[in-house]
Amino acid sequence: MIDVGLTHIALPVSNLEKSIEFYATYAQMQVVHRRVDTNTGVSVVWLTDYTRPFAVVLIETKSVNTSLSPLAHLGVGCKSREAMDVLCDQARQAGVLIDEPKDFGYPVGYWAFLRDPDGHTLELSYGQEIGLTVEQENI
Template sequence: MSDLGLTHIALPVCQVDRSIAFYAKYARMQVIHRRTDRTIQSDVVWLSDLTRPFIIVLIEMPQVDAPLLPIAHLGVGIESREAVDRLCQDARLDGVPTEGPNDGDATVGYWAFLQDPDGHTLEISYGQEVGFAVRQATAEKQPPDLHVSSPEVLLVRQAADAWMTGDADAFADLFLPDGEFIVPGKRWVGRAAIRKAAADFFAAGTDVKIDIRRVIVEADRACVEWHWQETECAANKRGSADDAIAIDFRDGKISRWREYIDTQSCIETEV
């Protein structure tokens, strides 16, 4: 399969092995390809942290005339603030020029600049929101039908169908035997309890309509936003609300379902 999107950045370096050691220690990267380019008579190395199809290409040159200087930099996410602190401490002990750590806002996170052996700038950080922003933009861009192959999204759709058809058994069967179903002020554990809760609801309300607005899946978790409408038989009123639902999955079933219901914007109308 051909590569798509941004795949690499290339840096000139004077001693490629010295740069390999720097990026291995401070950016957790490793060599995945190495060769001598006969057209320029230089060693070429590809470095990757193996988290995505993106690499740093190191090209050995006699000198580096234009290093990557702040504010230009390479950015690497680190697992914790403490890890950022340790790497900065190690860098100073190694004589690596270091700026920080600095405590930025929720978008920038906790970060520091390190200078590699050729003067290129490496940022190490914790708490930036790049991954979240990309996932959110991807979910907003793609229509729900593009997610139809996801087992997690299919379970969400089946849950919505069960509510709209009034099928308490179908809804309960989506859960593990010890699954949890939580709404504001109430919690049910186990399929039997969940089935009864759904059946009790269906006995009091009819004509449920659900519009799934967004489903964001990450590993074995999902966040769902849907708009809910129902008709209350006794009061003869239609109510609506926006729900945010956090769902955990295990073994192809729902292990935990927790709803956060927007009651402030709920609208009730006479039927």
């Protein structure tokens, strides 16, 4: 079986372990692959949340010159508004919450932006129906 369609997004990171911890904490992602590239000597990990066949690939570099900024972001749906609030409280205390939770109603829902260790933006949301919309259109 081969992969078809959108399978991953790759992000440069300056500290692999800090980034793994961030995405494990705020996106419930786990490492499913780890290697040192034999050609470049660069460390690479693949993270997934096991909800679909998709991975965030983290590639360790000496410095990150470009990052996903608030408009360009990774989006993660939370199980409930309360679960999202707990994560936002944790992010606020850690100094990584960059945009307080807001409720924009349907179809945007309740959302907030966090900043990962390299400045990439992670959106937490509740009430967005992207997955449901895609499923309905695929029927």
